[in-house]
Amino acid sequence: MKSINLYLLLLMSLAGPLASKAQERVSNDTVYIPADIRTGDPLPPDGNTIRLQHMLREKRAAYPGKTLAIIFTQPGTWYLDTTLVITPELANGNGSIVFMPANTGDSITLSGGQPIKVKWRRWKKGIYKARLDLPYNFDQLYINDEQQVRARYPNYDSSAKHYNGSAADALSPERIKTWKHPQGGYVHALHKGEWGGYHYRIIGVNPDNTLQLEGGYQNNRQMGMHAGHRFVENIFEELDTTREWFYDQPDKTLYYKPAPGTRLSKASVVVSRLLQVIALKGSADNPVRNVTIANLRFAHTAPTFMDTREPLLRSDWTIYRGGTVLLDGTEHCTIRDCEFDHNGGNAVFVSNYNRHALISGCHIHDAGGSGICFVGNPDAVRSPLFEYNESQPLAAIDTVRGPKTNHYPDSCTAYNNLIYRTGTIEKQTAGVQLSMATNISVLHNTIYDVPRAGINVSEGTFGGHDIAYNDVFNTVLETGDHGAFNSWGRDRYWHPDRRTMDSLTAAHPELILLDAIYTTQLHHNRFRCDHGWDIDLDDGSSNYYIYNNVCLNGGLKLREGFYRTVENNVILNNSFHPHVWFKNSHDIFRHNIVTGPYKPIGIHYWGDEIDNNLFPANTALPTETDKHSVSGDAGFVNPIAGDYRVKAASPALRILFNSFSMDSFGVVSPALRQLAKKAPLPVLAQQRLLTTSExxxxxxxxxxxxxxxxxxxxxxxxxxxxxxxxxxxxxxxxxxxxxxxxxxxxxxxxxxxxxxxxxxxxxxxxxxxxxxxxxxxxxxxxxx
Structure with missing residues (x-):
């Protein structure tokens, strides 16, 4: 776990005793300063964020070299009128900045929304309306701090698999014909191949009652909308059930149908406004240093689905380079023990140059986008390409190994975070996302109830990640062809034509690791995917060492790539899925327990070593591989309780399998462990070969x-x-x-x-x- 424990101790000592009084005071090397922003009421004319920034500048000038502890003196919600931007002049080696509550246990929310005062009056069919003259539109409404549902078809259904309700006729001319003014409405749809999703704004209606749309750039593999998994929202005529709302901006009127028992006259009303609450904005040459954000709740930020347009090399992703908290150009900055609750986009985004960023102990849930993203800049990549079908001739490829600039996250950590129900709006998301980054540690996180991967690595640039002790389950719930852990490796040598790539990598094997320069280690994790693979190394994923993992259901897949060693894993109710390997892959699969026959597709070459594995009893051993493998009952210690260590008489010992700890997956802090769901354990059953139509x-x-x-x-x-x-x-x-x-x-x-x-x-x-x-x-x- 590298130096993470020492780092956490340092941060805890830095916070010191929290201030219990509202006035400014100095204790040792820390200056405790009450935050000069107000709660609840309409904003002051000068704006509260600007006032807070001015105060920080003044205190930094007065106390150079000291830690400035910005304390929030009263429990409650603090509304910022603009994003609070911390620049290098405030934090650049001249002392730290800490944001925290005044008292341990105080509940402090920093909101990206705005409170509004409305006077409701009955309209019809249980719907109320209120005049609301705002200078901006908004996409989320919170009544008594609970997110409401924008008027939509089909209606919200918490049990529905896709989008909490989807329907093929959402865009039918018959339905569109019933809408008087749908401009400003939205269409959300899965990708045709179920590889994420698309979002469109309605800008008009054609004479044949089809829609004029803008958008659809949110997926980097353009194939069009799914025929059935789609819904529309922000359509006035679809306001027909409780908790739905619609804001008629031209008429400055808010419509809302409350749930029974809601006292609207006493209810608090908040609308989303800001895309980001806090942004640390520096650069590689002039970074923001030593900022800690601790023990705060972040809520109410605006959705970013129409801003998610930047492609990530040749993965399936596009991104919005931002989050509720943004780290861009930082060193030694920390987000610790915070809650991110019902925000519209990504929770935490670590962008471009960052060194030693730490996100730990956070509770991230109900995010419209991803949980935690570490994403570098394409200018750090040599010979970058941005769409799957793009290719370049050998003569055009920069053959210098490694990154071109330092504009990427390096030596950063996501540790002990509880992440669930992310991707509530966007479907090309992950609990933790890595792209154009190196040496990222993803340790002891619990991730579940997500539409796509729990942990995703977008390409080989630049490897060296340590992904360990995570508990990842209930994944790929709304999409397809993916895994609880997923990766791609479409690096600079990649070519969409397999025969071209076969020739290129055979003649120039030195190209293979020009981007994936360090080995990524995937170990001591527990993964479960019931709609894909537990571990899915897709197109070209290379330079991986995968060991001591438990795969609970979906098996382990290695599509074409190079230099993958897979050993000492437990694969339950499934097996090993090798797909279309290269002749010179140098892959190794050994000392693993599998519970079914291998499931190869398009395999003509079997890597360097496929041997010394344990198969179930009465299973015929492979003839092309596994000369020293054996079959028999693995003899797990207590599979009902999830203990897949093996007993002393297990045949697994004959293939040199070594048992490893089964109680160290996921979050470690008692508070988060108490909140976290438990991974569903499989009922073990020996796999049978499928009947075939061959x-x-x-x-x-x-x-x-x-x-x-x-x-x-x-x-x-x-x-x-x-x-x-x-x-x-x-x-x-x-x-x-x-x-x-x-x-x-x-x-x-x-x-x-x-x-x-x-x-x-x-x-x-x-x-x-x-x-x-x-x-x-x-x-x-x-x-x-």
């Missing part, structure tokens, strides 16, 4: 798309099509293994049966085939 056609072996692995390997958005397993020489079509046949002529085919029937009806005409290859549609004709 058959032959003109000598080629074909089958249905039957597994998530086959769909992922082909890059398909759904399970439709005919998967080509192998093709004999002199075949009448230019097919390759791994192709997926989608059409014969103009006729779509979803399964092998459809394909064979359609093809036989063509007689000797030999129609062209529409296929999916290298994640692109192609049309091929018969040869000769």
């Amino acid at each position: 058959t032959t056609w003109l000598g080629a072996r074909i089958k249905n798309i039957e597994t998530l692995g086959e769909r992922s390997a082909a890059g398909l958005p759904d399970d439709n099509g005919v998967y080509v397993i192998s093709v004999p020489d002199n075949f009448p079509y230019q097919l390759q293994a791994g192709d997926v046949i989608l059409k014969v002529g103009d006729t779509a085919v979803e399964k092998v049966k459809d394909f064979l029937n359609t093809y036989s009806r063509q007689g000797d005409r030999r129609e062209k085939l529409t296929i999916f290859r290298n994640q692109r549609l192609q049309i091929i004709g018969p040869q000769g």
Whole structure:
């Protein structure tokens, strides 16, 4: 865990005894200063944030070199009128700044919203309305500090899997026809392949009652909206149930249908306004140093889904480079023991140059975006590309190893954080996100109830991460083809055409680790994904050491990449999924306990070592690999209680498996452990081979798309099509293994049966085939 314990002790001693009086006082090297901002009432004319910044400048000038402890003297909510920006002149080696409550246990909220005073009057159908003349629009409404639901179709349903309610007819002309003025409404939809989501603003209606939209840039793999998983909001006519609201900005009127028992005359009303509450803004040459934000609650920030547009290299992501708290150009800054509650975008964003940032002990939940993001600047990457299908010739590739600038997070830590229900609005999100960063420690976090990955690594730049002792479960709940832990590795050598990449990496293996320069270690974690893989190393993920992990359900997948060593892991109710490996991958899979046969797809080469693994009893051992592997009952100590250490007589000892601790996953602080959900443990069952649709056609072996692995390997958005397993020489079509046949002529085919029937009806005409290859549609004709 590096030096994290010493660092935490240092921070605790820095805070010292908290001030209990409102007046300024000096204690040792710390100056305790009451925050000069007000609560609850309308803002003063000069603005409270500006006043606080002026006070900081004055106190820094008066007390150079001392710690300035900005204390919030009264429990309650403190509303800022603009983002509080801390610049290097306030914190640059001339003493620290600490933000904290005056008294231990005080509940202090820093709000990104604004309180408003409204006079409600009954309207109709249980709906109330109030005049509200604001100089800005807003996207979230809080009544008595509880987030309400903007008028939407379909209605909010907490039990619905996607978006708390989605419907194919949300954009039907019949429904659109019932809306008088939908301009300013929004469409939210999953990506067609379920790889995240899209968001659009409605700007008009066409004569045929279809919508004019702007947006859709929130996903870096453009394929269009999902046909069914979509909903609309901010439409007046859809205000039809309790807790829904609508703000008519042109008419300056707020409409709201309260839940039974709500006393609106006494209710507090807050609207979202700021995208960020606190921003530490420095640079690599002039960083903000030694700022600590401790024991505060952050709430009510505005959603950022229409600002999420910056692509992250060749991952599937776009981002908004900001969060409720932003660290941009900092050194030795800390966010400790804070709560991030119902904010509209990312909770914490560590952007560009940062060194030794620490986010620890935080309770992050119900965020519209991600939990914690560490994201560097593309100018730190040599030969960067930004979309999956982009490529560059060898002559254009910068072959200098490592980063180009220092504009990225390095040696930063996310430790002991409880993160759940993130991605409530945006679906291309993660509990913890890493991109263009190095040596990031992600330790002892508990992450669950998220729409996509719990922990995501966007590309190989620049590796060296230590991801350990995390408990990650209930993941990939709304999307697909992903994992509880997910990574990509589409680095500078990457090419969307596999044959081109095979030739390039065989001739120039030195390209492979130009970006992934340090080994990322993934160890002592417990992962569970019921809608994908527990551990998913996707396209090109390279330079990983994966050991001492427990995979509770989804198995472990290694798609094409290089230099992955996987050993001493426990894989329950599933197995190892190797997909389309390179000839020179140098992959190793050894000393693992698997509970089913391997599930290879497109494997012609088996890496450096696949051996000394334990398979279930009565399972035939692989013939191409595992010459020294054995089968038998693993003999777990107490699987019902989640103890997967092995007993003294276990055959796992014969393959040199070493038991490891099963009680050190997730958060460590008692308060967070008490709040955290428990990971659902599996009922162990030996895996059985699936029945298969495999058959032959003109000598080629074909089958249905039957597994998530086959769909992922082909890059398909759904399970439709005919998967080509192998093709004999002199075949009448230019097919390759791994192709997926989608059409014969103009006729779509979803399964092998459809394909064979359609093809036989063509007689000797030999129609062209529409296929999916290298994640692109192609049309091929018969040869000769």
